[in-house]
Amino acid sequence: MDTRWLQDFLTLAEVRNFTRAAELRNLSQAAFSRRIQGLEQWLGARLIDRNAFPTALTEAGELFRDTAADIIAKMSTARTEIAASQDRDQIRLALPYALATTRLPGWWKAWTGGQRVGCKLELGNIHDIVSALIAGSADLLICFQQAAQPVPIDAERYERLVLGTEIIRPYAARSEVEAGRIALPGSAAAPVPLLMYSTTVYFARLVDTVIENAPEKIHGFRAFETELSDAMADLAAGGLGVAWLPESSFGPNRTWDLVALGNGRWDTEVSICAYKEKNNQRPVVARLWQSIERELSLAEAG
Structure with missing residues (x-):
């Protein structure tokens, strides 16, 4: 799994709009959608309710949102601590x-x-x-x-x-x-x-x-x-x-x-x-x- 998928997902979860989220991530909407689909395939669950308007998270998406944010935060902290010890x-x-x-x-x-x-x-x-x-x-x-x-x-x-x-x-x-x-x-x-x-x-x-x-x-x-x-x-x-x-x-x-x-x-x-x-x-x-x-x-x- 590409950890950028997590950042993509969190952006979409925040703005609830594929077009806007793709712009914020500086991606085409097609590329952004493929990355969200890649994350869903890796997890084996649908995270986004594409029938809702505005875009909404599924139950699995709501559960995974906190996990994704926690993973990103822990990775950021770990990288900072490692870098601090080395440089x-x-x-x-x-x-x-x-x-x-x-x-x-x-x-x-x-x-x-x-x-x-x-x-x-x-x-x-x-x-x-x-x-x-x-x-x-x-x-x-x-x-x-x-x-x-x-x-x-x-x-x-x-x-x-x-x-x-x-x-x-x-x-x-x-x-x-x-x-x-x-x-x-x-x-x-x-x-x-x-x-x-x-x-x-x-x-x-x-x-x-x-x-x-x-x-x-x-x-x-x-x-x-x-x-x-x-x-x-x-x-x-x-x-x-x-x-x-x-x-x-x-x-x-x-x-x-x-x-x-x-x-x-x-x-x-x-x-x-x-x-x-x-x-x-x-x-x-x-x-x-x-x-x-x-x-x-x-x-x-x-």
Whole structure:
């Protein structure tokens, strides 16, 4: 049995809707349904009453719900305790590649204050890094979050700190814009090549929403799709289309010759949040969390 099936089942038990549960688990509804069926086959019992509306648990499902939650909690505790015994001064940090390559170096220097604290990075898409936190393989999660596209994290189980915000806006190569070859919103006769994020990336949802709610209809086609914002910036710099990139992509060591498009009409703001399980008792984690809180307080006071 795949332990992710238990997390799938608990999500469905909470929201009572296959479509919504699949979205929260970042799966297609077909894939999500197959995993629930796989769990039922492994147990030899029906857990979901598919004739009820809204979706309801069977008697067996209600009995198994507490067991599944207990298994997940015990596995998380065991992994935390084992990791604590092996890596007492190491933080296990899950975050997207876009933050690891831009914001993390400055954050880490400020948070650790020169102390020797090890860090094991787990990089991935939003589903992978959230799963790492929930499964207990990460002490901290740092991710992007927007109210319209919430991250499925239980507020009663996890603490949250807002580290800052990012503006995500469309960019294109300066040479292409100045030559008039790329401009938003494009037209039916001359659609704009769009550089889009893969569906597993959190930014994909944000950019899709921006395009859907745009003040003017964007005429474009998906020229490229990728998980990495750096790869997208490289493609945009090469004149291959329009890419939505966070402000932090443009650090001192990043020399893409890109210009922003639209004068804010196709921008969107997203928060950067840190999460920690309230029951995580590792001293090194508690110290780092307190340091983050202190840095945020100093920034607010300044």
